[in-house]
Amino acid sequence: MILLKIVIQGLTDDRYERPLSLISDLFFEETEVSFTENKLNEADLVVTFTIMEEAESFIVKGELNNYTASHEKDLAHSIEKERFKRKKQAVSYVYLTLLQEYTGIIQKWGILTGIRPTKLLHSKLHNGEAKEKVHQQLREDYLITDEKIALMQEIVERQLSVVPDLYELGKEVSIYIGIPFCPTKCAYCTFPAYAINGKQGKVDSFLGGLHHEIKEIGTWLKEKGIKITTVYYGGGTPTSITAQEMDMLYEEMYQAFPDMDQVREVTVEAGRPDTITPEKLEVLKKWNIDRISINPQSYTQETLKAIGRHHTVEETIDKFHLAREFGMNNINMDLIIGLPGEGVEEFDHTLKETEKLMPESLTVHTLSFKRASEMTQNKRKYKVADRNEISKMMDMATEWTREHDYVPYYLYRQKNILGNLENVGYSLPGQDSIYNIMIMEEKQTIIGLGCGASSKFVHPSTGKITRFANPKDPKSYNDGFLHYTEEKIRILDELFFGEVVEK
Ligand code: SF4
Structure with a gap:
């Protein structure tokens, strides 16, 4: 380098x-x-x-x-x-x-280096500035290209049609629940994801802590009359625990959280196909989980091997059909542009395979070299496409989604992302994930429970953001979950009611 x-x-x-x-x-x-x-x-x-x-x-x-x-x-x-x-x-x-x-x-995003470009557009339009004037500012002061301004505008409009009360949702909260286990660790991953095999002791005590957090936060929300907009299970892979453990967890959620029948969306990432079983799908269905993710990333077997995803392409396809058989009718699939060894040809193949499945939503990521990942630390081992080819693949994704009636509904950028491009969430009309909109646009508090879950507290009237993170590794979480729960409740009291509770 x-x-x-x-x-x-x-x-x-x-x-x-x-x-x-x-x-x-x-x-x-x-x-x-x-x-x-x-x-x-x-x-x-x-x-x-x-x-x-x-x-x-x-x-x-x-x-x-x-x-x-x-x-x-x-x-x-x-x-x-x-x-x-x-x-x-x-x-x-x-x-x-x-x-x-x-x-x-040419940098299509101009001088804008932040993660959430659409947040800037939302805030200017919400302040009453005229659309044309704002676009002119983005073009002339930020040097953003017309292509990206059009994308931002399309997404902002889409979000407001899906969540018309987006700007008023600061009085509610969403919940993120982090399950830090995966069957194996992928090479590009920096999420809290610990290989689950042989770790049952750790899983048991982690789940004990998580049940406690859900119960306490649920009690607080009920007492204070605060509603939940969405719940999202991420990780790790939330379906790497057993069907029985999942069942008990969702039962806890239904008992603890207020008005679950009014929650707009519950998502469970079932990202790794090798974790999906008929028993787990049965549990998801039993608890009316609206939305799951099954993530192929790529449909080229050698790529999956190279990035450490120990499952086959067939398994992704089979598990997708299995989920359909169990009535899952809102499935998201994640794809990654620029995986090692992949170019236009492989991505074209991925799009052709996607066409056979037509998931309700599709998140198209561009590979990013996050500092802590195995891939970044051994960068020489992984050969990735150049800037032009990455850009070509991004254009293919844009064209393909448009031709297949998907609409872009959220986007975010990351540091060290190939070609300085972006990650875009597309969905078929009416299947947009509300949680993804809430996390990107930062209009409401997201309470993070479990390992590696970061809470983002958005002040309901000023919009000021403060963050608080649970520990990433199960051991520290198990040692400290009582403290982390108490601390969140203290912050929530202060945020919503201006109360300072003595520690
Ligand atoms: S499945 Fe996701 S969370 Fe798990 S190791 Fe791979 S990238 Fe990380």
Whole structure:
């Protein structure tokens, strides 16, 4: 891997460091961005900025080799915080323009490096700004391409048609339940996923803690009269525990949580086909689980082997049909673009196989090299497609879903994602996952229970977000679940009722 050293001159405020580092990472595999002249003699690239500030406006100019770029902004009527935000945006604009010219790579998301692009559009439209004006801003200030602006707009409209009361749902909560076990660990995975074989002792005590959390949080919600919008079981693979354990867990959920008949959606990820059995499908049906995921990722056997998914392509297809036989009529399937050794041909095959099954929803991920995954740590071992081929596959997914009547309904981006693209959730009309919309748009609190479950507390009136994470490994969870439950209840009291409960 080549490390590219970039020296930035002319900016003294260290608040520029993070945005410029993030932008550098969009263009090069690994970068080191320094703001100190001492490093000038080691630099591969030197970018020089000049900021000329007047009372009412400023101009940012940048130079990189023979390229120059500038951006002018109005500062009238802005307070100090706002003034810096505008300057930071202009510096990012100039930096991105220079790197685009230098590398010849166009970043379709412009200077937007955040995870949730649609959240920005939602907030501007919700503030009453006109659609055309907002689009113009996204194009001119953020350098986002028309293609991506159209995608954002389509998704925002779709979400509001599926959840018309999206902006009012801050008074309710959703629940995420994390089950940290899987049959084996996949190479690209950074989720809490512990190989389940031979770990029954750990599973038993984990489930003991989880039952406790469900009971306590359910009691609090009932007492306070707070409704649940959606429940989502993720992990790990929630179907890696036994049918009997699943049955007891859902029974606990129905007993503990308020008004389960009014919950809009309950999803259980049955991601790994090798965990699905007729007995477990029977349990899911018994408890009216609306939505499950069965994740092929790819329909090429060698790829599954290379990424450590110890199941066959046939198994995915068979388990899909089995789930249908048991009446599962809202099945999501995850696909990944850019898995090792895969290009246009393999992805085309994956789409052809998908066509035979037509799941209600399809989540198309682009492979991301997350720091802690086995794949990233042994990057040399895995050969992945280049930027152009990744982009071609993404276009194939867009075209294919459109031709087959799927609509995009949520999207998110990740760091180190191949080609700086995005993950998009598509669904057939009326089959969109409400939980996915809630987690992406951050309009309500999501209470995380179980291992690795991160709670996101969204203040019902200010929208301010605070986070609180349960431990990732079962041992720490088993040792500390009483504390983690109490702490969440304390935060919830404060969030919804302004009560500070003594610890
Ligand atoms: S099935 Fe999912 S959670 Fe489990 S190891 Fe693979 S990627 Fe991770």
